Amino acid sequence: MFSFCVLKDYKRADIALSEILGLSRSDVARALKLGLITSHKKTLKASTPLKAKAEVSVSKLALPKEESSYPLKEDFKLEVLGEGEGFMVINKPSGISVHPASSLKEASLVEYLKESGISLSNFSGEERAGIVHRLDKDTSGALMIAKDNKTHAYLSQKLKDKEIAKIYLAIISPPLKENCTVECLIGRNPNNRLKMSAVDKNARNAKSARYAKSEFRKIALGKDGKENLELISIRIFTGRTHQIRVHLNTLHRFIYGDSLYGPKDRTFKTRMLLHAYMLRLDSNHIFKASLPKDLIEFIDSHFDDYKDLLSKDYENWQKELEDSEL
Numbered sequence: 001m002f003s004f005c006v007l008k009d010y011k012r013a014d015i016a017l018s019e020i021l022g023l024s025r026s027d028v029a030r031a032l033k034l035g036l037i038t039s040h041k042k043t044l045k046a047s048t049p050l051k052a053k054a055e056v057s058v059s060k061l062a063l064p065k066e067e068s069s070y071p072l073k074e075d076f077k078l079e080v081l082g083e084g085e086g087f088m089v090i091n092k093p094s095g096i097s098v099h100p101a102s103s104l105k106e107a108s109l110v111e112y113l114k115e116s117g118i119s120l121s122n123f124s125g126e127e128r129a130g131i132v133h134r135l136d137k138d139t140s141g142a143l144m145i146a147k148d149n150k151t152h153a154y155l156s157q158k159l160k161d162k163e164i165a166k167i168y169l170a171i172i173s174p175p176l177k178e179n180c181t182v183e184c185l186i187g188r189n190p191n192n193r194l195k196m197s198a199v200d201k202n203a204r205n206a207k208s209a210r211y212a213k214s215e216f217r218k219i220a221l222g223k224d225g226k227e228n229l230e231l232i233s234i235r236i237f238t239g240r241t242h243q244i245r246v247h248l249n250t251l252h253r254f255i256y257g258d259s260l261y262g263p264k265d266r267t268f269k270t271r272m273l274l275h276a277y278m279l280r281l282d283s284n285h286i287f288k289a290s291l292p293k294d295l296i297e298f299i300d301s302h303f304d305d306y307k308d309l310l311s312k313d314y315e316n317w318q319k320e321l322e323d324s325e326l
Helices: 012-022 024-032 109-115 149-160 243-250 293-302 307-324
Strands: 003-004 038-040 053-060 080-084 086-092 140-146 167-171 182-188 196-198 210-221 229-235 272-284 286-287
Touching: 003 109, 003 149, 003 243, 012 024, 012 149, 012 272, 024 038, 080 243, 086 272, 140 149, 167 243, 167 293, 182 243, 196 243, 210 243, 229 243, 229 307, 272 307, 286 307
Parallel strands: 140 272
Antiparallel strands: 003 053, 038 053, 080 086, 086 140, 167 229, 167 272, 182 196, 182 210, 210 229, 272 286
16 A cells, blocks of 8 residues: 645546546546545545545555466567666667457466566556556657556656656658747547547537647758758657657657657658657656667668767757656
């Protein structure tokens, strides 16, 4: 069991817990129904209001463990970028899903973490053990892992309060006209349930959409004019599903290799070239995830003289993240 203090007023406990703990409403509803969440020694109900400074206690929220029916790769190597008390940051490889799903036909990252003997938080359920935030299957790079429930709740709250910064690298087409920041509401695409889309604030579905903000910076232009490529960096201030891809779509750009949001008449010979490059927990904990081999090879073959530009971009972000209190 672990406890935390609510920082503001909420009309409903289920909404508060979903936001603070980073859990789905269904997971929260199940935990509340089982009586696993209390406030001041009283079992909480979904509709119970929570006031600022209320103390909430959470028991173990473990779901029935499902053994993977898919073999683990023997050559899988876990690159640890750093760790502290209760957490670690890893460099996730591309091509592996973060957690199990019914549609998944291979072992997930969670199963590799368990096989490595790493202690993981479990109040999100065994199939999401340790996962504080997620990266898409194709996306590589820095990913936070919580080793215990108390740290998981703490990191989830920091994410909600926008106290954790995440910087990505991407290959896009066509190039940006200039550095820019995109802010909009993001909701489920009504015409394709696999996609998200920007939502007008006056639209009927605006109430279910969520605010998202991303900053885009130019780094280097590709050497092949036919491909019309650019290497950019992105800071996301919020963590919405497909956020970077949706925001680029509003700019009429796409990530190279993105078959979902890219042009329908375009075929790619590579995965979606998106990499979680930097992760800042605080000014003393800034992690850099080295680029994977496939991304380095692609950049080397499509860009000239990019290394100094990339280093300069990294130095600028690092200085900003060290100086910023977010």
